[in-house]
Each structure stands twice: as structure tokens, then as C-alpha cells.
Amino acid sequence: MARFALFGDTSRRIAEADSVAVIGLGRFGSALALELMDAGTEVLGIDTDDELVQAHNGRLTQAVRADSSKEEALRQLAVDEFDRVVVAIGDDVQASILTCSILLGMKIPVIWAKAVSERHGLILQQLGVHHIVNPEEDMGRRVAHLVRGAAMDYLEIEPGYSLAKIVAPASIQGVPLGETTIRQQYGITVTAFRPVPGTWQNADNQTVLSEGDTVIIVGTTPRVEAFAQLR
Helix, strand or coil, X not given: CHHHXXXXXXXXXHHHXXXXXXXXXXXXXXXXXXXXXXXXXXXXXXXXXXXXXXXXECCECEEEECCCCCHHHHHHCCHHHCCEEEECCCCCHHHHHHHHHHHHHCCCCXXXXXXXXXXXXXXXXXXXXXXXXXXXXXHHHHHHHHHCCCCCEEEEEECCEEEEEEECCHHHECCEHHHCCHHHHHCEEEXXXXXXXXCCEECCCCCEECCCCEEEEEEEHHHHHHHHCCC
């Protein structure tokens, strides 16, 4: 009990720093937790696998071996005091569902959870989990757009609305964007550009693009895909 009390005191301090608890330190959870750390966010990492926990010692603010499907263990680690928790459990659907149920009962303000299948995601949605992600499915859709060669990078912001990074087509080069018919004709908006050479800048009606410039466009997915095909 003293061991958990020590962990709980540290976890409580982390929670007070408006940080994140990540439950599940597999590939997805580990990448997410380490990226949060790189961005300056303190992270409490939890997993049942002692080797994974040991591997993250010194890399996360705190890494603890615990069974997240047991409410007592989460409370001893002060998880109930966090505003944001990510359930990144991928190899045990039952544990994921139980953990999310407990967290919802604790009234955690924001819960993100990884779903490994459509059914898993549906159950999490029915439970009331705030944000559900399916990394493999999401990445598959993203890579499909990149494989087509239409964009250098692609992100679906919401179903049916997307953002893409492309090389500016000839039809919008050499004149201010405000003088083109890009919105009326193509239904997309150029939000940012990077000249060659140069750095990223916000785009406006006075922006004049040149050959080789890279742009960020947003719009409905079909419109973005169609415009990305232009050369």
C-alpha cells in the first residue's frame, strides 16, 4: 500500500499540472505518450506489462505497472484527478471496455480511447467515450490518398471534410489568389503556402504563388481530391 501511496502522490502532482494519463504502453500508446512528452506535457503511463513499464521509466514523467480494469488501482494512482485520459489498450478489448467504464464513472472530463475494430468502437461509443480513434483504419485511409499520388500529405478533419498538402497547380500561379476563381470553380480554400525556398506562411487574397510552391488546401473531400489531381 505504501508503494501505491508514493505513486499516488506523484500522480496527483502530475494531474495538478494539467497533464495526461495514458493507459496502455504498446506501440500506439507509447508513441502518443512520448510525443506528448516531447511537446512539454507531463504524462502518467500505465500498463500491466512490467517490461513495457520499465522501458518507459525515465522517458515519461511516471510509468507504473497496474491493472486499469480495477477501480481501486486507478484511484490509488490518482487517475480520477486527471482531466484527460487516453485508453490505448489494444490487445485486450475487455480490459479496454472495463477501463473506459470505470473512467466514465469517475467523471473524467475528456476520455480518448483506441478502438481495434468497428464493434469495439461501437461499444465505446455506446458507453459514452468522448473521442474514439482507430489508428489502423485512419492510417489506412490516409495512406490510400497518398498512394494515389494526388497529395504530399492528407488529413481527414471530419468525415467528408479534408486537408491536403500539394504542389500549387499552374492554374493558380502568377496572380493574387483573390483574383482567381479557386473557391467558386473548385470549392476549396488555400490556407497556407511555402515558397521555394522559404518557410510556411498564411495565405490571403494578395498571396501570389510561383512554380514549385507548396500549399495547404481545405474543403470537402471530393473537392480536395479533385483539386489535388491538377497540375
